[in-house]
Amino acid sequence: MNYENSLDYARKLDKEDSLAYLRNEFHIPKDKKDNDWLYFTGNSLGLQPKQTQEYIQQELDDWAKYGVEGHFEAQNPWMPYHEFLTDKMAKIVGAKPIEVVVMNTLTTNLHLLMVSFYQPTKKKYKIVIESDAFPSDRYAVQSQLKFHGVDPEEGLIEWKPREGEELLNIDDLEQIVEENGDEIALLLIGGVNYYTGQYLDLKRIAEIGHAKDCVVGIDLAHGAGNINPDLHESGVDFAAWCTYKYLNSGPGSLSGLFVHEKHAHNKDLPRFAGWWNHNKETRFNMRQPFDVMPGAEGWQLSNPPILSMAAIRSSLDLFDKVGMDALREKSEKLTGYFEYLINEINTDRIKIITPSEPKERGCQLSIQVKNADKSLHKKLTENNIITDWREPDVIRCAPVPMYNSFEDVYKMVALLKTLL
């Protein structure tokens, strides 16, 4: 792209953007003088779609009107409510409907998936994660190791960037697995790294792991609604992601879970049980022996929180209307413009650590600022620019194609330049 560094040009890109109308479907937070914030933290908490209030109100109204009968009488009956989310969620991550369910929260789901897919033996018991894994994933994995009587120091293998580099090199993962594969039970990798924004080749990770009989799981928290991951094709065994980041479903909202079709009918996998993964047909007979449901639904435990699911439904309807392909196309252009403008600042004080190849990143850019401290982040915030600071010196910024504009990006970089 031949971008130009001017406000007029940014506005021209917005005018030509066929998805620009979507911004108006969201509540954009404002300052005291009614100016829109420049919101770059959709990777942390996505903004609220305006229609979400109606979706939740519908369930409140039906609860008021029908009480328990809402399970059957509500406009969107609560009994099968989670099923209303499945097809659209599956499309977003490139999965088949039988492979996806929405339930619980992310870390909880990682544990439930490890109950089934981390089956250590005396010889094959180690887990590989990225050295910069999200803390919750690291704690989850360490606690699973301990739970199975493995010393986490000994059982955890970290896939690290090379000396002096920030990004992971997949050849190094291959080498780790080639050398230690007989001892490795599980690879649990962030599909898009939360810190660097690097998007890894999921298919290649699956091939590397499976070549040595290791189970492969992916945390897609920073991928779902951001990149187009093609989970089914990738061949990974399982994945999980939250819905409050790029999927705009509200603070602490539920998680998506993927179990590959090849495991859908395996009733012998160890797993925890509750009434919601028991056969739908006989669930309410209440006196049946446990009969697990096929597919991802077979990992549910409880009847789900409808109010939170209503917010997810609202968001998924928006995603479905637009489609991930169109969003991705805009996203590459928007982030490309962001990258161009940052490079135009032309100072050796800043460095983008996110890959510059669009196929190897989503919308987020992680910008390292030499000799900066948190006061820079504070100054940005005082100027209505909402970003995320990671110690020691990185600003994470995610221009989200659903609601960020080219003008947002232009204004942000102009201010960053002034502050530097």
Ligand SMILES: *Cc1c(COP(=O)(O)O)cnc(C)c1O
């Ligand atoms: C956001 C995020 C989490 C948060 O997990 P919750 O259980 O939803 O609190 C975990 N892992 C990764 C990689 C994340 O990005």
